[in-house]
Amino acid sequence: MENKELEEMKAQLALLNEKLEKEHIVNEKLTKETLRNKTRLVNTNKYFILVVDGLCMVFGPALIWYLRMYNFPIWLGFLAIAVTAFDFFAQLVLFNKLNLNSFTNENVVNSIKKFKDFKKYHKILLTFEWGITAIAFISIFLWASQILSKQGLIIYAICLALLIPLGIWSVTSRQKKIYSTCDEIIEQLEEKV
Amino acid sequence: MKEKEKEFTDIVKAHKNTIYTVCYLFSKDQDEVNDLFQETLINLWRGFDSFKGQCDVKTWIWRVSLNTCLTAERKKKRRVETVPLSMDINLFTDTDDDTKQIQQLYSRINRLGLVDRAIILLWLENMSYEEIGQIIGISTKNISVKLVRIKEQLKKMSNE
Numbered sequence: 163m164e165n166k167e168l169e170e171m172k173a174q175l176a177l178l179n180e181k182l183e184k185e186h187i188v189n190e191k192l193t194k195e196t197l198r199n200k201t202r203l204v205n206t207n208k209y210f211i212l213v214v215d216g217l218c219m220v221f222g223p224a225l226i227w228y229l230r231m232y233n234f235p236i237w238l239g240f241l242a243i244a245v246t247a248f249d250f251f252a253q254l255v256l257f258n259k260l261n262l263n264s265f266t267n268e269n270v271v272n273s274i275k276k277f278k279d280f281k282k283y284h285k286i287l288l289t290f291e292w293g294i295t296a297i298a299f300i301s302i303f304l305w306a307s308q309i310l311s312k313q314g315l316i317i318y319a320i321c322l323a324l325l326i327p328l329g330i331w332s333v334t335s336r337q338k339k340i341y342s343t344c345d346e347i348i349e350q351l352e353e354k355v
Numbered sequence: 356m357k358e359k360e361k362e363f364t365d366i367v368k369a370h371k372n373t374i375y376t377v378c379y380l381f382s383k384d385q386d387e388v389n390d391l392f393q394e395t396l397i398n399l400w401r402g403f404d405s406f407k408g409q410c411d412v413k414t415w416i417w418r419v420s421l422n423t424c425l426t427a428e429r430k431k432k433r434r435v436e437t438v439p440l441s442m443d444i445n446l447f448t449d450t451d452d453d454t455k456q457i458q459q460l461y462s463r464i465n466r467l468g469l470v471d472r473a474i475i476l477l478w479l480e481n482m483s484y485e486e487i488g489q490i491i492g493i494s495t496k497n498i499s500v501k502l503v504r505i506k507e508q509l510k511k512m513s514n515e
Binding site: 172174182 | 371442446457460464476480506510513
C-alpha cells in the first residue's frame with residue numbers, strides 16, 4: 163500500500179483524536195438534576211408571590227369595607243386590589259408561558275433563551291411592583307395623617323421606617339438569589355452549546 | 356463506592372478518545388455510536404474490579420472497547436437511562452473540513468471485516484504487533500499476515 167495513503171489515514175485518525183480531545187464527557191443525569199434543583203428555587207418564589215397576592219385579593223375587599231369606617235378612600239383600596247390581581251395574573255402568565263421545568267426536554271439554545279427572557283420580564287414586573295408599592299405606602303400615610311393623632315402618626319412613621327427597610331431587604335435578597343440562580347443555569351447550559 | 360466511581364470516571368475521561376474512536380468506526384449511525392459507547396462503559400464498569408493490576412490500563416480499555424463492538428448486537432432501545440455518561444458530538448452529520456476528513460477514514464475502515472477493522476485501527480495507533488496480538492487475542496505472526504492482507508484490501512479500495 164502506498165505510504166501516502168497510510169499517512170493520510172494516520173493524519174485523519176490524529177484529526178479525530180484532536181476533535182475528541184476538545185469534547186467533554188458529560189454526566190447528563192447529574193447535570194439535569196443540578197439544573198432541576200436550581201429551577202426549583204425559582205419556582206418556589208413563584209408560589210410565594212402567588213399565595214401573597216391571592217390572600218390580598220381574597221381578604222382585601224373585606225378589609226377595605228372595614229376601613230371605610232375610618233374614611234379610607236375606597237377607590238384606593240380597589241385600585242390596590244386591581245393592581246394585586248394584575249400582578250397575580252402577570253406572574254402566572256410569565257411562569258406558565260416560559261415553563262422553566264420543560265427545559266430538560268428542549269434544545270439548549272431554546273432553554274438559554276427561556277431563562278434570559280424570564281429574567282428580563284421578571285425585572286420589568288418587579289419594577290412595576292416596586293412603583294405601585296411605593297404609591298400605596300405614600301397614599302396610606304397621607305390617609306393615616308388625617309385620622310391619626312400626632313402621637314399616632316409618629317408611631318405609624320416609626321413602624322414604617324422599621325418595616326420598609328426589612329421589606330426591601332427581604333425582596334431584594336430573594337430576587338438577587340433568583341437572578342444569580344438563573345445566571346448559573348444559563349452558564350451551565352451555555353457550556354453545552 | 357464514591358472513590359471507586361471517581362477512579363473509574365477519571366480513567367474513562369483519560370481514555371474517552373480511544374473508546375469513542377472504536378465505537379465510531381464500528382457503527383453505522385449516531386444512535387449506534389451512542390449505544391456502543393454506553394455498552395462499552397457498562398462493560399468497563401463491570402470489569403473494573405477484576406481488571407485492577409492485571410494489565411496496562413490502555414490495553415484493558417482497548418480490549419473491552421473492541422470486544423464490545425465486535426460482539427454487540429443491535430439494541431432496539433437506547434440505554435441512556437442506565438449509564439449517565441455521554442459525549443455530545445456527531446461525526447455523521449457535522450460538515451466542517453476536519454469531520455469530512457474523519458468521515459473519509461470512517462468510510463475506508465468501515466468496508467473492512469470486523470476483526471480487520473480492529474487490527475488496522477490498533478496499527479494506525481502505532482501499537483506493536485505484540486500489543487495488537489495481546490488485545491485481539493491472536494498470535495503476532497497471524498497479525499502480520501492479516502495486516503498485509505488488510506493493506507492490500509485498502510489499496511484496492513482506493514484504486515476503485
